Amino acid sequence: MKRLRRTQLLGLGVMALMLGLVAAPTAQAAPAEATAATPTAVECSGTWDGKTYWAKDPSKHNGGGYARTYWNAATKRNCAKFWSSPYDGLASHITLYLHDESGDYVADPPQEHPANYHYFAGPLSTWFDATNECIHLSGSLVRGGVTYTLSTPDIRCN
Numbered sequence: 001m002k003r004l005r006r007t008q009l010l011g012l013g014v015m016a017l018m019l020g021l022v023a024a025p026t027a028q029a030a031p032a033e034a035t036a037a038t039p040t041a042v043e044c045s046g047t048w049d050g051k052t053y054w055a056k057d058p059s060k061h062n063g064g065g066y067a068r069t070y071w072n073a074a075t076k077r078n079c080a081k082f083w084s085s086p087y088d089g090l091a092s093h094i095t096l097y098l099h100d101e102s103g104d105y106v107a108d109p110p111q112e113h114p115a116n117y118h119y120f121a122g123p124l125s126t127w128f129d130a131t132n133e134c135i136h137l138s139g140s141l142v143r144g145g146v147t148y149t150l151s152t153p154d155i156r157c158n
Contacts (some may be wrong), residue, residue, distance in 0.1 A: 044079035044123045046072030049156065055082075055141060055148035064148030065091060065141045067122075069155055076129040078156055081122035082139050089143065096121035096139040096150070100128070132157065 048070050054062035067082040080098050084091035094117040099105040106124050109115040121139060134154035141148050 044068075044070040044072075044081055044125070045075075046070040046077070046079060051155075053137060053150065053152045053155075055139070055150040057146055057148050064143050064146070065094065065150070067096065067137050067139070067150055067152070069135070069137070071156060076131050077126045078130045078135050079123050079125045080135075080137050081120055081124075082137070082141075082150060083120045084118065084141055084143070090118055091141040091143040092116055092118055094118065094121045094139070094141040096124060096137065098124040098126065099136050099138065100126065100130075101134050130156070 048068055051068070053067045053069075055064045055066065057063055063085065065082060065084045067080055070079045071077075072079065078098070080096065082094060082096040084094060095107065095109065097105045097107050106127065108121045108124050109117060126133070126135060134157040136154050137150060137152045139150040141150075
């Protein structure tokens, strides 16, 4: 039996994802100590702005993971989520921060309850009427011993 090289397997995995034959991870595994009271993850509601914000490695190359923001006109809230790239294998320590114009922020995982996320962080939503208010995102993840950093410019200012 012929063995496939890692690059061949990666190429097959990417092709399967592109063809929709394999679903990208959508659920965060619950920690072993989770109880029935542990909330389940919800998705961002609203409209995606069509932009993808990539995490960057120390050489400033895109990769590792990406974030997207959504606007819900009914609730007047922004929402953000940060995913590990499904093409690059398992990540660890995924964190996401959503900052408002004043410097206040929300974090996932929250600092008082740290967790080791492997697939995504978020969703995080603004806690105020965010009409015409800028937000920005920051965060990080680790893959293969390399830390990828997410830092966006101001987003959704109008």
